[in-house]
Amino acid sequence: MSLKSVTHIDNVKLSEDGNSVIIIDQTKLPNRTEYLDLRTAKDIYDAIFHLKVRGAPAIGIFAGYGMYVLAKNIKADNFDDFYSEFSKLKEYINSSRPTAVNLSHALERMDKIVFENRDNGIDVILQLMFEESKKIHEEDIAMCKAISEYGLTLVKEGDGILTHCNAGPLATSRYGTGLGTLFLAKERGIELKAFCDETRPLLQGARLTTYELQKAGIDCTLICDNMASIVMKEGKINACFVGCDRVAANGDVANKIGTSGVAILAKHYGIPFYVFCPSSTIDFNCETGADIKIEQRAPEEIKEKFYVEPMALPEVKCYNPAFDVTDNELVTAIVTEKGICRSPYKENLATLFKETEK
Ligand code: MRU
Secondary structure (H helix, E strand, O other): OOHHHHHOOOOEEEOOOOOOEEEEOOOOOOOOOOEEEEOOHHHHHHHHHOOOOOOHHHHHHHHHHHHHHHHHOOOOOOHHHHHHHHHHHHHHHHOOOOOOHHHHHHHHHHHHHHHHOOOOOHHHHHHHHHHHHHHHHHHHHHHHHHHHHHHHOOOOOOOEEEEOOOOOHHHOOOOOOOOHHHHHHHHOOOOOEEEEEOOOOOOHHHHHHHHHHHHOOOEEEEEOHHHHHHHHHOOOOOEEEEOOOEEEOOOOEEEEOOHHHHHHHHHHHOOOEEEEOOHHHEEOOOOOHHHOOOOEOOOHHHHOOOOOOOOOOOOOOOOOEOEEEEOHHHOOEEEEOOEEEOOOHHHHHHHHHHHHHO
């Protein structure tokens, strides 16, 4: 596989006839590349819930296409009936995963299109939903590229970058957020060295990040999550690059479980800790990280998944939060498509996004 085939992967797309959404089933990677053709509300809900499609921006893109596909099948001959069914479907899909704000952000965009065109007829609404879902996707491609360009200003030839979870093309579109800089650097002939946390319990780092980087010809080394400290201490890491699922207005960031531990270690060793995200991941309605709902997942993911036999007694209790919140004081900068934002985040995020909206 070439660099381009990784950064131009179609992990989420609308089918030719627009009656289904096609995704790469990320639970099967890296061993098998299987595509799924999804058309019912349950298919779409399950794909998000079971992480067949995952990564905050990819979930948002998928939800946009998904709502279009579902809306086409609503049987209604007036707007009120159409909207009532649309709203039920929207709430159902929104309940699939709570932490990534990109999901509700995309659903709200689709809702706005529907509601604002209530007097224009259902055919017009469907056409505009199609256009909006494409726009969500195209915007993400552009945002990932811009984020990666800003990321390039933070690295130099030979730097070691620690990654956590997966914030590459599979989690977004094209370059990715947290990994975008690594792909763009490769394209420009700058060699970086990635150290990838495997990311327990679902192994997105091992299964997806090293898959993407290895296929693109980028130097990458897989480590267990509990090895992050030693590679930092040994001087192998110049910066930590992570994606995120929701940024609160004060700059607290929710990302894959274990991210806050990486940030604490980075601070101890004096290593910059960068968070990469598009503006669709910033939630000004959440004042602080304490307002971010953290998804809790099944104990089997810890005790049984990926093992031939269970690795704990059935009666052993498990606590399995899928995300944690990194305090803004541990974040060196938040890299967005609009620019690089540094502390104090409350003021600077508001200014960056207010000023660029003008
Ligand atoms: O549970 P996941 O695999 O959806 O978690 C994904 C992450 O935590 C990513 O870092 C985040 O969504 C950013 S993706 C660009």
